[in-house]
Amino acid sequence: MSACKPLVLDVDGTFLSTDLLFETFWGGLHRAPLATLGAVARNIHDRAALKRALAEIAPPRFDLLPLNPELAARVEAARAEGREVVLASASDGQLVERLAAAHGLSAQSFASDGQTNLKGAAKGAALVAAYGERGFDYAGDNVADRAVWERADRALIVGAHPQIASGLRAAGHPVEQISTGWHWRDLARALRPHQWVKNVLLFVPMLAAHDFGVATVLLVLAGMVAFSAAASCIYIVNDLLDLEADRLHPTKCRRPFAAGTVPIKVGMAASLGLALVALGIAAALGAAMLGVVALYMTLSLAYSLRLKRMRWVDIATLAALYTLRVVAGAVASKVDVSVFMLVFVYPVFLTLGAVKRLTELALATTDERLPGRGYGRPDREDLLNVAGLGIVGALLTFFGYSFTEQAHILYPTRWLLWVALVPLAIWLIRMVVLGWQGKQDYDPIVFALRDKLGIGLICFALSLMFYGAGLWQRWFGF
Template sequence: MPQATALYTAKTKRCEARKKKRRMTEPTQTESPDTTPLILDVDGTLLRTDMLYESLWAAAGRNIAATLKTCVTQWRAPNLLKHALCEIAAPNVALLPLRPAVLDLADAARQAGRAVHLASGSDQALVEAVAQRLDLPGPHFGSDATRNLTEQSKAQMLVERFGEGGFDYVGNSNADLPVWSKARRIIAVSPGGTLRHRLEAMGKPLEVVEDRSDPFALLREMRPHQWIKNLLLFLPLLVAHEFGLSVFLAALMAAAAFSIGASAIYILNDLLDLESDRLHPEKRNRPIASGALQIRNAMIASAGLVVLALTSAWLVGPPVAALTLLYMLTSLTYSFWLKKRRWIDLASLAFMFLLRVLTGAVAAQIAVPGVVMAFVFVVFFTLACVKRMTALARDVDHGKLPGRGYGADDFRALKVLAAAGIVLSAAAFLLYAFSGHSGGLYGSQMIFAATVLPLTLWLFRVVRLSELGREDYDPIQFVTHDRIGLMIMVIGVALVILSL
């Protein structure tokens, strides 16, 4: 028996050796490579933004009147509207935020020898610019004078070009359903639950690319840390030493309305500043500029906040609502025009801070001395100079500030204005400290007047640090995190308390 087993084992090994030899000598059969083209939607898929809305705000920033006229006359023909907006001002495609996960898909397809094409409802010229940025040979497809390349129109064009089932398609929304129905393979970017069920029901190979947006993007865009500026609405209460509950609640409600209205304008300002923000080392990370918050959603949020702000202000009183509206209109004018005008922008910023004090006075029904209003204006005019000085000092190119009217040659003039602002702020404070109004409120006018020393020191420190480029681009961030500056403020508050 052992001999038979050995003979069987030897025979088996000889057979396996012959099979192995045949496999080595026979030609191998290889699978043919997959050459199915990959089609990428652009808006919201390859890009974390929509080029129609990018074009709208680029055009609005260039010429608001022409933009409004174009929207009114061309809204029935989206393809013509897109082209007309680009004629006014096209967005800077090189700065538009990309979606890395989709870019990886495109790179993998190209490395595998597959063609990659862009197909978008955006204007053909913008689609070609995106393709050129990514070095994609093409051809690529966008809207033109004869067609708006979306939904059924896009699906029909791709079928005519590649045949039904002759392409894989990457999209992100319900508008892509007609195209997915004609594709061989479905690739969906962060589909919601309902869209995902509809895609699964098609019975085609489905790949989901998860790239969720920041759930707190809108809150960050509203910049709640900036609401601290609206503490100025309580200044009239402090000046008059009025601390009754009804007065406090009126000022609090007005401050809430101002904060909401300010957030609405922050959003609008960022929509107009998309290109300059993307060129900025810190502002490029803002939610809209980075693509974390979609432009359409930002527009809806801004409109809703305007309504909420005016409604809240009206509950305090019609005059408060009127001042809140004036503030928002001034901010709007600043965003569209004033911020691009040298020197005028500084006065505009100071005026908007003055409006906060005036609104608090009206809400609380308190009269504020004119010298106090002058003091507020001069202090914030100085801080506006500081803001521009910081931007110039930290500008590595030493050229024109993007979206602003200032260049390196204006730095010295800004320093002179800031120095004058420090002197005038101190003079205005001393005039009030020794006035009859303060005499009836403070036990020691001399101690109260001494508060001018920490005030002047703090302003000098802020101006000097901005001159050296050591201040934050955001003054609020700097003020709230500067320990030495906060200590100086504490000394000032202590002197005020001692003077009572």
């Protein structure tokens, strides 16, 4: 490469491992959803105007945007040679200029201006006007960049474009191909499959009704698949909304979309596909199940957009989302659910929601409010009080259930229900104590399903309840 020729870089997918249009779109949904959707509706057919509108609503943190490591190394090498490094992008000029400044690149840049979308031939013409025919080297990643490579000297092709590379070589251009791409395993991480374990909550109504038939189990498993797909759909949306907050987090910065290891548009397509799977399976299970899954997804989306940043409202919403899983189990399996059960599980999940925030505050390194949340360390005692009220409410509801007609039918030895309250109380109190001390996972449900002692306490309570129901005698003859 000639030392006197500038190195010109495309931005989206080349210098950056992300796309500024999608960054500003999701940043806008996070900060000002109505304004963002309005900008999209008004400018959907005018790409340059859309980019300018989104850039003004939600400019990203340029120092946090993930760089393509291969191109970053090329930039450093070019600068060491004394070459000018210039950004040329179809992204909005306001963003491109600030990105160049953030990384110490040339003050001269080429980009869309709100009226002209600088892409393909338009970009090539602008660069030739500035540097002359074949007066620059160009790095890009898109098929549209062929019109630029043909007018550059050396072509740096990011990604797999073998036919374009062959054509450029035949035309006498030096070509360098830079491999890049994303892996399915990274997308799988974004789905958070370990979180699917929460959907065992769909089995609660089946257990409470003592209905262990094969047909019931299969219906619940189908419901679990629907909820797993729905949850993964919302996890992706949540990650896209929280790109900036995740990049500031010590561990969440490694999430696929925040780190740029999976393109945002791939995440958007995956989220849409998962939503269709979830709603399709739910519809097959009946209109009621479709309604529950749709409500879960709507409430989850509202939580991601706004509710999770509202103190106390977020805990109440988390408890509602967990409770909806129990409702879904009843709807999918078509077993009768006591109102007492729903009243019982809600305060349990309210307690666990408080435990989640207690854990985050215990593990926080500063006294500032949690990023994207409304809580700080001064709120720990109030959270502890909410957790305590949840425990009392859950245990009183369980005790009240023991006097209902359904309990009389299902549990001939009713006093064992009262004994089962002891391990349940110990388990709930232990969860709160561990959260207060910061000795558990950020997600108490995931922690609970891996905690051997806690699982032992739950199993002991269930054993007492099964014995009181006569199930052990029926199954094993004692």
